[in-house]
Amino acid sequence: MDLGFIGLGNMGYAMAQTLLRAGHSVALWNRTRARAETLAASSGARVAESPAGAARGAEVVLTSVADDAATAAVVLGTGDGEAEPLIRGLAPGAVHVSLSTISPAVSKRLDEAHKAAGQEYVAAPVIGRPDAADRGELVVLAAGPAPTLDRCAPVFGVIGSRTHRLGGSPERANAVKVAANFVMAAMLEVFGEAYALAEGYGVDAAALLGVLEDSMLRPEVLDAYGKRIAKSDFKPAGFRLKLGLKDVDLALGAGESAALQMPFASVLRDRFLVAIARGLEDQDWSAMARTLPHRRAA
């Protein structure tokens, strides 16, 4: 397939290289031209003069730049750079696939701009590190019109080992990606607080990890809680919410004795108190996760 690839940072370079290895023809553009030239030298790919140049003649053009501002700059030309933006080079009916982790709002703006130009747009943020991109083992979160997703499937199949199709509105894929990253970010802090608590009592972080790997972190345990919360299925309780509050209090107390601040645990304590105030003390402790009011989109 004739492809364009814009943004050759850690992720983009690895994904573009994987597409080239799979035999696709790829026109490359990167703000810092030297990275495009390095990849072109080892692969025989063409270096384009601008994002529009990478898009011209391509059936699918992919972007993997840092953030909202960088994406708007290369696609719509909203930055202060001189380079002609992607939207001016992409042919009517051709597809822009945004791989970056960007906001649903900017994704929606891109969708509207591409529609107005008679072009197709798909949001396909990815999960996985550059080494997974290099092996073609990313998880692709794709949303956009079904026939356009079908056209992009051969590309997703090269950079990823699994594609989740998340509906017709591109911004949905971006919402899922930021939600998934939030789960990971929260886990990082939780690890930090739990390790510090164990270390406060002379236990190595590695010893705690060994326990967690045999229990709380087992995939089936995480999966069971994930499903319970997704379905709001909290009765009967496997572990009563009131006892969950007791255990968070125990962690905070043990932390206090070790002069350890546990900011996330403090937030959790408040969240359990909200659940108790709502009368959920005898439901499963996972019911706490569903006590925040929120709006559900149609």
Ligand SMILES: NC(=O)c1ccc[n+]([C@@H]2O[C@H](COP(=O)([O-])OP(=O)(O)OC[C@H]3O[C@@H](n4cnc5c(N)ncnc54)[C@H](OP(=O)(O)O)[C@@H]3O)[C@@H](O)[C@H]2O)c1
């Ligand atoms: N790294 C990961 O593990 C990972 C995993 C999943 C998703 N992601 C997401 O993938 C995207 C790329 O991440 P990365 O790790 O490849 O980042 P990176 O290594 O920092 O590369 C950033 C890329 O964006 C370009 N860029 C930045 N600002 C720009 C601007 N104003 N105009 C044009 N180009 C601009 C950079 O060009 P220069 O070379 O000129 O600086 C570079 O090509 C991000 O949205 C990130 O959140 C990353």
